[in-house]
Amino acid sequence: MRRRLIAGNWKMHMTPQETEAFVGQFLDRLGGATDAEVLLFPPYTSLDRAARLLAGTDVALGGQDLHTEPRGAFTGAISGGMLRASGCRYVLVGHSERRHVFGDDDAAVHDKLQAALATELLPILCVGERLAERRAGETERVLTGQLDRGLRDVDEEVERITIAYEPVWAIGTGETATPDQAQETIASIRRWLVERFDAATAEGIRVLYGGSVKPDNAAALVGQPDIDGALVGGASLDPESFARIVEAAGG
Secondary structure (H helix, E strand, O other): OOOOEEEEEOOOOOOHHHHHHHHHHHHHHHOOOOOOEEEEEOOHHHHHHHHHHHOOOOEEEEEOOOOOOOOOOOOOOOOHHHHHHOOOOEEEEOOHHHHHOOOOOHHHHHHHHHHHHHOOOEEEEEEOOOHHHHHOOOHHHHHHHHHHHHOOOOOOOHHHOEEEEOOHHHOOOOOOOOHHHHHHHHHHHHHHHHHHOOHHHHHOOOEEEEOOOOOOOHHHHHOOOOOOEEEEOHHHHOHHHHHHHHHHHOO
């Protein structure tokens, strides 16, 4: 049985001081244990503060991206080892903004995923189609291409990886895939995993939905049979909102 995962990606928000305020309010509002695993992706500058505040709780930390190399003359980059030393257990790989704003292609995403595995981080591989691709009926082709290239040469360690389906057209736009649309697409991802690996392996891999997840749609989305949680963006910046999503989707 796959345990649900509710992750909040703060993107370029939250100073260390704001992080401290958020964590205090969020933990108070959540009020204890939840059946779901809860994960936060603060910006790099807030990781150390978040790690100290969340020590001894069930809330995990992740990095929003990583460099492919463990160290070197790469100004502005962060390695997997640095994320681990800052308290991270997870890392995002191939988020749509990294692909479409910063230019990460499938080869770069693959190399970052391998770097994450090499540093014992748990990667969340993000895949998703643009609006024009969906309208052209190319969603499955786009996603399977991203999966095939992202997971190339990954076999024995695939169960350490989580997939996040995030339709690019639903990120930060207020548009959301309906629960049926999200389920249909994520079911196709799981079928691909069965074909690429095997049924038992595919059954153990979590697949999340991300794209304008809010308290009022979280339960319906995560209630679908193939959706194992949510990657939450803007709604994770408010402790009350994010706690409501965890409660709604964590049952």
